[in-house]
Amino acid sequence: MKPNVVLYRKIPDDLLAKLQEQCQVTYFDGINADNRAAFIKALAEAEGVIGVGLQFSDELMAAAPKLKAVSTISVGYDDFNVAKLSARGIALMHTPGVLTETTADTIFTLVLCAARRITELAEKVKQGEWQGSIGPDWYGSNVHGKTIGILGMGRIGYAVAKRAHFGFGMNVIYYNRSAKPEAEQQLNARRCSLDELLADADFVCNVLPLMPETRHIINRDTLAKMKPSAFFINGGRGASVDEAALVEALKSGVIKGAGLDVFETEPLPVNSELLSLPNVVALPHIGSATHETRYEMSKMAVENLLAALKGDLTKHCVNPDILR
């Protein structure tokens, strides 16, 4: 008999067909207040779950007594409690690698947009405010030749650093829990302490995964250690930043500006003070959002789930130790 699978995010038709060939699929086009009860009911028979963008709470875990594998269509897996999944022998699969370069493109775009005030000034042009030759009040800051500090020199951190080093002649420093010899050899990157990075970087760029140690790693104290001319870029997770402290730092000139793809609450509430600040570039969590990359992520997530349901945890499994 085919295993029951609950899919809670739209995926391309050919990938849905592939999933349906091997599984009995119950599909939800995202979970909201109207369909949550039906989703919870469907979980009762689910051996597999696949989707993204939903906190997989204790309530949902309890509603899924037959669960064997969860496949998130993302590389970040902070929506899941890995320890609790492992304790129940449930495999957690994710999508590393396929989104690395696309996400690095987005993050570097934020570096450029924040430094050169692209969105702010483009808006002024549209509003008819470009009435003469521009002066220093519309100038930005150089990117080339500056120092970029990468928080989290993993797959995406390295891809951002590669762009900075080869494309823009930037000096690369990084904070990571282990040394990254490849980055040091290929990009002349220097590993340093968090404090050193904050003090030296012109662009502090967060690509750390969200976990208890990294929650609010950017806060009032760490922001105060940055240069007043520096920019903070967030391409990791919103909750790595104390957003109230960031707003304060941006308003009071503790730092110069920010480029943000991720937020503590998503979608970013329309009354967020961040939106009223001219020195903030805010994107709607589009790090990996290209047609090509989102297709590859869905494909990998489907393949991951099918493999995990057959007991194959050799690829893209967060907790392969459950087999021991």
Ligand SMILES: NC(=O)C1=CN([C@@H]2O[C@H](COP(=O)(O)OP(=O)(O)OC[C@H]3O[C@@H](n4cnc5c(N)ncnc54)[C@H](O)[C@@H]3O)[C@@H](O)[C@H]2O)C=CC1
């Ligand atoms: N904005 C977006 O759309 C996207 C955001 N992301 C975020 O980026 C994160 C990173 O993705 P990858 O680079 O693929 O992951 P990765 O696992 O390759 O890199 C993470 C790096 O952070 C380091 N690290 C982890 N915890 C640390 C700690 N407490 N202190 C210091 N270093 C620590 C690891 O050693 C590793 O080098 C994801 O977890 C996700 O949250 C990922 C994709 C898209």
Ligand SMILES: O=C(O)C(=O)CO
């Ligand atoms: O994959 C992730 O972790 C994202 O944030 C979206 O691509």
